[in-house]
Amino acid sequence: MRAGIISGRRQLEFKTFSRPSIAAPGTAVIDIALCGICGSDVSAYRDGEGYPPFLSGHEWVGTVVDVGSDVHGLHRGDRVIAATPPACGRCPMCLAGHAERCAELTALSFGTHPLTPEHGAYAERITMPVEALVQVPDGVSDEQAVMVEPATVALHAVRLQPIRLGDAAVVIGAGPVGLFAAQMLRLAGARAVTVVEPRARRRALALELGANTAVAPDDAGDAVLAATSGIGADVVLDCVGTESALRSAVELSRPGGTVVMVGVATGAVSISPLSWLSKEITLRASLAHLNHEFAMTMSFMESGQLRSEPMRERTIGLDGLEEALSSLASGGDEIKVVVDPRL
Template identity: 25%
Template sequence: MKTRAAVMLAPGEDWKVAEIDLAPPRFGEVLVEFTHAGLCFSDEHLRHGGLGDLPAVGGHEGAGIIREIGEGVTGLAVGDHVAASFIPTCGRCDWCVSGHSNLCASAANSPGSADPDTFRFSLDGNTIPANCGLGTFARHSVVSAKTVIKVDPEIPLDVVAVVSCGVLTGWGAAVHAAEVRVGDTVVVVGAGGVGINAAQGARFAGAAHIVMVDVNPAKLEFAKRFGSTAEFDSPAKAAEYLWSVNPVAGGADVVIVCTGNTTQAVVTSAYEMLGTRGRLVLAGMSQDVFEPNVHLPGTQIVFREQTIRGTIYGSCNPRHEVPIILDLYRQGRINLDELVSATYRLDDINDGFADLRAGKNLRGVVAHG
């Protein structure tokens, strides 16, 4: 069959919207009609050529409806509403069975790791990969059944789309990776789609103070709706405030970095807000994913018993936690509708990414169709 998709042909170019060929599902695969796709900085990293092979169909955050089932697929049916999971959950590898399915061994999200035998898209007669094995920037995609999660059909699919990546990444960064505790003072650096949900996770975990740091005043104002208790446009201003609210630690108990381009300067300024026995969590990537961007005073980390760690997918188990987050949304206990600040047609995807880079949106969503 043919489908319309946004394709990145070479590093640094704009997305090209084209009609491309799509092969039918094989064993263990499903055909998904993606109704919505989130615009995430990770696809910007793909655009710069550091996160996967090009050319490729973009998109790793999304939601849609199953239209066809391949042989050997169980637990899913035609018509099911699903969330995309940019890391699969095979349920068999050591990481999955030990409760760390965000590190599933069958993931294909690192440069050069995608198996050409899994490529179902073709452009000009040549097979091409889909970002993270998903390609949510295509109206239709054939994906492994391990990369979709069945959801309640009553929940709007644009909401499901943003939960599939940005919400879980931020939420889990606070709840799982940072292990925010009742009474903690938490700083979130970067008030975008991931950072806002780190604030929601910190609030849910019982943080006493949630401090947002971002240079964009509109995002800081928006953060107040998601649990922020104080907002600053620079780490230096935040650091002064932290001493006043948490003098024993001399800084934050937790600092979570959620910036779209996490440079060495960003990491260093984040560390300078960290208090004694504090936990610094890196949830945002650098534009060059191999860039050495952590250069910190190790002996001070020893003296103050501080912890530095990274997190992918918020250290969540997506098949378990996507339904949990959506149930909390249904109960009115977390905000998700407000995350979708702009909706674009597929033909306008380059405008959407321009708005993302300019900091105009909390989360932009492409609506297929």
């Protein structure tokens, strides 16, 4: 069986692995139905930053074909997605009451979990630790489920900085996470959500999905002031992760407002401490998600309150993966490309 692994700057290697069929204790073997190309996959391919093999294809949905002899509550035929493992409850952080900072939450991503797969889901099958799997309800389709991971990144960010009913919010970047964040902010009670995005097609989609206003970066300042009676946004989510986006987030925030860093900036960025100090800005950093949040996301999808279908633009086979990564890394405008390894 072959699996695509991002191994360096503009390098995608298809390596050969044995096709798993029998699950070891504590694991399950899953047939991959769909796997989304994540923005972090694109960044790793474009920039050549070190990237654990497991992350090459981590937004996926599939069907269980076997479970370990010690596994309970999961069965052959169950549909599942990959999630953050739950907190261990035993480490110093958990025992100190900081379970949301448990090291186990990032063990798979950093390759330190003893059952970390050798590859990600750019493959026909994968063997996963059962603790990192969440079952998909019948009311959520595969096409929705493959988008649950980026949607849960957005949900976590919005829950991290509670929105008060009537707050004005800004989302910088209308990629999948930003578009989900705009929807989550409305669900949380924001009265005005402004999306800042340079591409007109994505701005139109932001409006379709419920944003009150969607503007180009050059027009953001005036638009936010108009939406907030001249004071600026209560909460700004930076879903891009560049120096200019972070700087803009501070500029668009009201005095005493909050900036939530969601997008990941690679390398160092420069900031103006005085601009932060003069506004008494609160900075929150939002890292991925927590295990229990995946069920929340799927409940919103199942009820129709959270839409994902307008973001999916193309489904490809494994043979088209390198072309898609190259296109996206060169600035391609597709919002979400999905890989079906059965094609």
